[in-house]
Amino acid sequence: MKFSKWTKKNYEADACCVAPKLLGQYLVHATDKAIYAARIVETEAYGGTYRRQVDDGAHSFRGITKRTAPMFEAGGITYVYLIYGMYHCMNIVTAPQGNAQAVLIRAVEPVQGIAAMIENRNAQSAAVNLTNGPGKLCRAMDITLKQNRIDLCGNELFIAHPLVPDTFSVVCTERINIEYAGMGKHFPWRFYMKDNPYVSK
């Protein structure tokens, strides 16, 4: 498939601007086992501010730590972390260095390397539950802590946009599963493709 890779410039903006732009773009992970490609259908922005309120739902809210350090880097790298001891979540770091912002990839639609995705997930088919959640898509596309802090301008893991853009409607809602947050709970920073079956529950 023909595509053009995102460059450093694409990652300089605030996460809440990049998050909707990632919809319809392709997440590509080239490994020895397979080349995985998937169409991004759901994202969430984290970090930064909304109407002068700091995002208290972001990992970076309490300052830089060993785990969250990648979020504070300049945009254009990954931030992958372990969640609930068994799953991984993948983020795209955005904004200039020192401005901790990232976009969580919440759901994708498989495009290439589907047989390997099915194997990785121990699934029977490419039904929607193969990649309709952040933990599921990481397992399907073999994204683990090894892929943390990877340069997205390289050839292993990157974002590509199709040369023939597709059209869809974008829905914007509050983010999911951040009950611990205060004001941030209500930021309208979740974006997904209307009516796409791969959007998470």
Add this chain to the structure above:
DNA sequence: TACTGGATCCCT
């Protein structure tokens, strides 16, 4: 050195 809980998923 000990304790707590999570940007999830799957089964009941």
Add this chain to the structure above:
DNA sequence: GGGATCCAGTAT
């Protein structure tokens, strides 16, 4: 609705 599973973050 609850268990799996483990490490970072925080408290002692």
